[in-house]
């Protein structure tokens with residue numbers, strides 16, 4: 001039977017993450033756990049796991065890490081035909097440095113090894129050739145984030161091309177994902193760039209700390225005033241979300257679960273919400289699905305269970 005369900009396309013950089021087996025300075029770390037990372041790729045995997053037909057449009061290097069990432073996508077049922085392989089640039093990486101607090105809690109700092117990566121050479125041309133162009137033309141939803149335009153001038157031009165293309169009923173979803181390390185020395189420009197996408201998207205996700213850091217307010221109602229254009233605006237926090245569908249405002253609570261790893265919860269949350277919208281759930285139903293899928297990321301380790 002032909003698959004006639006709506007197609008979601010996620011655009012952004014896939015990364016390989018390395019997390020040390022034990023907390024401590026990186027110079028002392030001997031063993032690392034390798035897994036797939038990258039906000040939009042996490043969301044793609046969680047969307048596919050939620051039963052949504054999903055593709056990624058991106059670029060990876062012609063190296064073992066790129067092959068690892070594309071194999072992971074395939075294994076989770078994500079269409080990777082829109083990923084270009086760059087013979088000259090490497091796949092991006094990040095390494096987490098873990099430190100343990102006096103109360104035994106573990107905190108992590110991210111170190112990126114992604115400048116000059118294959119994905120940072122994404123440009124409007126990336127969307128012009130088949131199969132990426134066909135996937136985008138067929139998509140009911142395109143999901144991207146504030147990470148993509150931070151990577152390079154050409155990725156920013158690519159993001160502009162995505163947002164400026166005729167929508168023809170397609171929804172554009174944008175997760176703010178403020179990464180100050182990628183905007184170092186040009187933070188104000190970064191804030192303005194991110195605000196410009198939030199103003200043009202149909203669906204906007206923003207965490208409380210990002211709202212504070214980028215827009216100067218963590219108040220969801222103030223955020224709604226700043227971005228009245230988006231049909232859906234979802235302001236998240238660890239404890240829940242305040243969401244708007246037009247003028248309808250809904251508060252929803254996060255589920256109470258034992259957290260193993262919090263990275264990727266927001267990406268999974270976005271996937272759950274988008275899966276709800278794409279399958280015709282109400283705002284409340286989509287939020288319930290979002291919290292449920294975020295929970296799966298929280299209670300699992302970094303090997304994708306979502």
Ligand SMILES: Nc1ncnc2c1ncn2[C@@H]1O[C@H](COP(=O)(O)OP(=O)(O)O)[C@@H](O)[C@H]1O
Pocket residue numbers: 206207208236237238239240241254255256257259262263264265266267269290291292294295298
């Ligand atoms: N400690 C937690 N307990 C339960 N759910 C959580 C927790 N942290 C995150 N979540 C879930 O993930 C969603 C997004 O969390 P948030 O902290 O805003 O995003 P991010 O993980 O991107 O920083 C929350 O609304 C909730 O559904």
Ligand SMILES: O=C(O)C(=O)C[C@H](O)[C@H](O)COP(=O)(O)O
Pocket residue numbers: 015037038039040042147177179262263264265266267268
């Ligand atoms: O920083 C980047 O460039 C990444 O994409 C790395 C991570 O995979 C996501 O950032 C996780 O994002 P959260 O779901 O918001 O915790």
